[in-house]
Amino acid sequence: MPAAADHNLFRQLGLKHPLIVAPMAGGPSSVDLVAAASAAGALGAMGGAYSNAAAIEAFADQVRQRTDRPFSINLFIPHSIPEVAADRLQRAVAATARYREELELPSPQLAAPYEEDFDAQFEAVLRVKPACFSFVFGLLPIDHIREAKKAGISLIGTATTLEEARALEDSGVDAIVLQGFEAGGHRGIFDAGAADPEIGMRDLLAQCVGTIRVPLIAAGGIMTPSDIRAALQAGAQVVQMGTAFLACTEAGTSAPYRKKLVETSERRTRTTRAFSGRFARGIENRFMDEMDGKPDAILAFPAQNKFTRDIRAASTAKGLPDFLSLWSGTGRGELWQGSAAELIGRLFAE
Numbered sequence: 001m002p003a004a005a006d007h008n009l010f011r012q013l014g015l016k017h018p019l020i021v022a023p024m025a026g027g028p029s030s031v032d033l034v035a036a037a038s039a040a041g042a043l044g045a046m047g048g049a050y051s052n053a054a055a056i057e058a059f060a061d062q063v064r065q066r067t068d069r070p071f072s073i074n075l076f077i078p079h080s081i082p083e084v085a086a087d088r089l090q091r092a093v094a095a096t097a098r099y100r101e102e103l104e105l106p107s108p109q110l111a112a113p114y115e116e117d118f119d120a121q122f123e124a125v126l127r128v129k130p131a132c133f134s135f136v137f138g139l140l141p142i143d144h145i146r147e148a149k150k151a152g153i154s155l156i157g158t159a160t161t162l163e164e165a166r167a168l169e170d171s172g173v174d175a176i177v178l179q180g181f182e183a184g185g186h187r188g189i190f191d192a193g194a195a196d197p198e199i200g201m202r203d204l205l206a207q208c209v210g211t212i213r214v215p216l217i218a219a220g221g222i223m224t225p226s227d228i229r230a231a232l233q234a235g236a237q238v239v240q241m242g243t244a245f246l247a248c249t250e251a252g253t254s255a256p257y258r259k260k261l262v263e264t265s266e267r268r269t270r271t272t273r274a275f276s277g278r279f280a281r282g283i284e285n286r287f288m289d290e291m292d293g294k295p296d297a298i299l300a301f302p303a304q305n306k307f308t309r310d311i312r313a314a315s316t317a318k319g320l321p322d323f324l325s326l327w328s329g330t331g332r333g334e335l336w337q338g339s340a341a342e343l344i345g346r347l348f349a350e
């Protein structure tokens, strides 16, 4: 008789702790952070969304030079978007002209493509063969699911509602991240233009436990050992934590971003479409405050993401947090500024 399938995700992956250190594209998920998390017995995750195929392979090589433990790669599922209308682009240019002037940037030139070629990224993932491939913003096409399974890669989708979780389960994923409204960074909502369902992690978990049969991974606002215990007791097999790791020594978090994260333990966050065109949660700043009042001057995702990239990069280079996406969850408390291994040790000390 064949052995029964093991539905325990972290045992299957041979993890010491039921923890995924969240994929955080755009810098924080450095090679050092991913390798440190995996080496410490959690699952480190590369946020590969903004990386091309060669960069994904080079990143994975570097992680493997540091650890032989399993790790994950994460990408954004692409959606076709209509051509950016000229009048809309004009409004976006006008609304951001003052920031570009302050940052001494030339007028923006926006042209498609607005994001990396997903199929080329996915081919790179298949060549790398990480233990896990995770994704946000929708379903992975069936042929991609087949190819990943053939390569022995476990698949993790992301849901913000029970309906999204059901669709992911039906598509054949091995586990699902349930991302609550508390979570830092982009909301994983399938439809970029839809209203945010705003479901908290504990409510979402309660809706899915007993209904969804694949392992559930809780994400959003988890900061402490008791937060972890509560999520596991409520039916999650694993937790995924992002914000708690942003100030670790290994994280690639930029200096002005880091400064904002640690200057107070009461980080004031909210969700905004201002930076990328998709809802994402971050610490309130001037760009968010001013742009949120001008929804007609915000382009669709991912065009807005490309459109604001020069502003965010110049803001980082000048050490200014005013125009940066300061992704952070609602979790309170001082962020750990030592090594990721020490933080993992403290989180699972009992």
Ligand SMILES: Cc1cc2nc3c(=O)[nH]c(=O)nc-3n(C[C@H](O)[C@H](O)[C@H](O)COP(=O)(O)O)c2cc1C
Residues within 6 Å of the ligand: 022, 023, 024, 025, 028, 047, 048, 049, 074, 135, 136, 158, 179, 182, 183, 184, 185, 186, 219, 220, 221, 222, 240, 241, 242, 243, 244, 327, 328, 329, 330, 331
């Ligand atoms: C800086 C940052 C970047 C993120 N980038 C990604 C990403 O590239 N892919 C992804 O699936 N989730 C991303 N997330 C969301 C995390 O996967 C996770 O849902 C979130 O961090 C959990 O909430 P917490 O930050 O309160 O722990 C990001 C989160 C942060 C804080």
